[in-house]
Amino acid sequence: MDRQDISSFIGGTDLAAAPIPTVIFNLPKEHELRFEVEHGETALIKLIEGNAEYFGTELLLNREYKLTGCKGAVFTWNSCKLEVSQSTKAYIANETPMMQYARVHKIMDDIRISCLSNRESGPKVIIVGPTDVGKSSISKILLGYSTRLGYAPTFVDLDPGQGSITIPGAVCASLVDKPVDIEDGLTNSLPFVQYYGHTSLDANPTLFKALVSSLATSIEKRMETNEQARVSGVIINTCGWIDGLGYEILIDSIDIFKANLIVVMDNDKLYSELNKKYTGAIKVIKLPKSGGVYLRSPIFRKKTRMSKIREYFYGISGDLCPHFTILDFKDIVVLKTGGGPAAPSSALPIGAQSVIDPLQLQEVTPSTDMIHSILAVSYTKSKQSILKSNIAGFLYVTEVNLETKKMTVLAPCPGLIPSKFLLMGTLKWLE
Template identity: 40%
Template sequence: MSERDYTLEPDSELRFEVEGKKEVVVLNLLKGKAEIFGTEITPEKPYSFHSGAKVAVFTWHGCSIKLKGNTEGTYIAKETPMVMYLNTHACLERLRKQADEGLAKGEEARGPVTMIVGPTDVGKSTLCRILLNYAVRMQRRPLFVDLDIGQGAIAIPGSIGAVLVERAASIDEGFSQEAPLVYNFGHIAPNSNMTLYNILVSRMAQTVQEKIVSNRKVAASGVVINTCGWVKDDGYRSLTHVAQSFEVDIIIVLDQERLYNELVQDIPFIKVVFLPKSGGVVERTRAMRISARDDRIRDYFYGIKTKYHPHSFDVRLNSVQIYKIGAPALPDSCMPADMKMDDHMTKLVKIDPSGKLQHHMLAVTLTTDPEDLLATNVAGFICVVDVDEEAGTMKVLSPQPKPLPDTILILTEVQYMDSN
């Protein structure tokens, strides 16, 4: 195993990637202070990074670091946008202080609702993490809302979620996933069902607003919203819908001046800020995206550093209710006179369990009434590992032991093959 020491000057960043299926790289901070995406590194504590990890160690004052293991693309960058990101945090913190003062006087006030937008692979998730970590380090309790269904940072791909951030993200595992609010979308691209996506965004915004009203600490801390990388046509209209639904105060545009200018022109009543992306951001191929989605689902069941032990058990096909949201579109000539074109996108279709369910993720809802499926959040997800139609059973992988709750399951288009 190779070992190398690196000395970083103030305001510089060590960037590296971990390649190879079973490769592990261990990082130690020998002296000085440093952080990874806003989380402070503890000196002399080993941090392990596994295959696929892309890491940037930044220092404000200079430091020395030891790396053990084989890394790819390792270099020290002396030009980073971190000062601009810190200035952005300082502006948000000033707004939080103003909200605090207003709330103390009994006024209606709230901290900044900030939305990060930009095309794919510009570092939106990373900037969210940095801003949230800096907020927590100031004793704030912001809400993190993830609307990027392609990666599903809070639950799994194909879902949107929100979580209260009470402590800085773990360097190994990210933010704590305790008590997240999750809505199932069931696809990995918003344009698969824009009507449903916008309904879920509106529902999430309503729930977040209720949380802000009920908790003064959260109200003053504000919200950070991560969005999808689809920024043209319907994707752009979706971003404006998000901004209106959450009553966004600030939109941060990463790396695309055209998108910045369009938003400045179309939403003049919202503050729009342009920031450059980090030079360490790596563009991902389609294969890398698929692999990352599989890894995210595997982590959901098996954990990252803290190893989970999921449960596998048989479920009788005749004991479950399974629905799918959205039906094939009908030609205009075949539609009833009072039916709108979009209605088929939210139509509930009952599914007869069969072998076609194999490898599909199913959302476990909190309701037994099909009419509530569009508005209810979900308890979690299970994966159909195998279906035995002759025996009338399906084998599922579940984070919880049997039996399944006696509620409706929603079929998703997200698939996962369990190889553990």
């Protein structure tokens, strides 16, 4: 059931008065129903007979699931009958890599069993590969299978362009103690979030590495004090940049998290390089992508990012009511990393090089350029610890008034913000 990651779910079962035409699909044993739903369109899927799963999460019999802006598949190990809205682009496939994906789960379970009698960590699985090969899909499958056995693995999202745990532009970790909700996604626990502020790794790779290291340290400390977390292990999803700087960052991530299992999705070159680099030290497995993996266009990716941000403020089904809050310039400190642009070489002494500290915090004076920006609210009370502190939430800047020196922001809830320190990157939201 490897498919494109489901970037946007819409919950609820409030249907129009007129019945929606449906089609019945009979899936034989070890087949899957692949489908594609564009942004703005909705698919209704119901299991009416047998058993089936959606990225490792079992479908409930006779429950109608409502999905939009997604590309996915429903797989059955035995057989099933599905009712799907007629407008959905769907077809049945008989060749899937689910058996191979299930073997990875078996390897993880063997590691968990072996570490029960010692103080070693459970599986630390990092899933790597190029864009659009199903990394997010297998992450959800492994999370689903793990939680169905009673484990509570930590899921780590190192793809700032995607935002599977919270909004894009962040690196996050979340304890997952039940399968990913088919409609709502990962909503069952409070994540540990660090704000990178960009959707591309090359915007500030030094900052990205620092945040990954901080995230890994926090997870390690938790595993030292929590037996279930230690045994359950970690499942890490990465972005699709695997060449040049992207490869360097990938190697750093593998080493920082001390991964003991690398899953390479559909790339012989990367598999060969990692196998050679970690010979005997780390188990490296190559998996094929599913034939149903869809290539996401740049437009689809952008719509997905915008949809994830909107979901944060308005809810998956649009039933939340965010609040407009007015902030006085004197009550907040807006910071960004990078120290500003480098000076041109012509402006420097002969032989000198411009040195910019990528982790340097620079205070930003509020201006109209901030409109449409996403600001992260840190829990920290100290500027020095802001890059290692958890993020409390996010604000969307709707107006900056230079005359009154006030800023209007959209917040997910009313009340005072927990800290005066706000982090800004290049991420903007344009509805």
